[in-house]
Amino acid sequence: MNKVWAYAGYQGPVVADAAIQAGLAVEIVRRAGEDKGFVVQKRRWVVERTNVWLTRQRRLARDYERHEHSSETFIHIAMTGLMPRRLA
Template identity: 45%
Template structure:
């Protein structure tokens, strides 16, 4: 279920965009206490940005093992990757067609609503 999303320009780093998402997400959902992030979000800059928004947030970086070779399923990470794959099935989201960020965000929300409706109507 998509709780919150922001679409920004391609020249914004994930870590910087993640700080902006956290600032708006935790204003709407202050009861969230744990955040799972991949290795791109590790470092003091992102941690400081999260601490400014909500001080008692537990940030857990999901890292790949150094001994792993080939494809390895990472805990919690596969949930995000699976959701991206489901959203990628929507033809409009498969390519970057949109010129405006607000249109891209609108189609992302429509695709997530479609996914939620399918899950609700076909609970199998």
């Protein structure tokens, strides 16, 4: 496992199994118990920002697809359009 992904808020056997199959180390970012109100969480903004970028695409704003692979394909298409602009 050479990559570490910070994944906000989701945990359990599904995430653990997916991480093992993909060969990734998943770090669950949790909110500290003493935090009150809005507090920026470590690396959580990366996940939330990416979700916002994806939901700007009309096709991904709602779950129209019948099959998972169709949704996954449209996510790849959306990120292919986003990444050159972010890297430039």
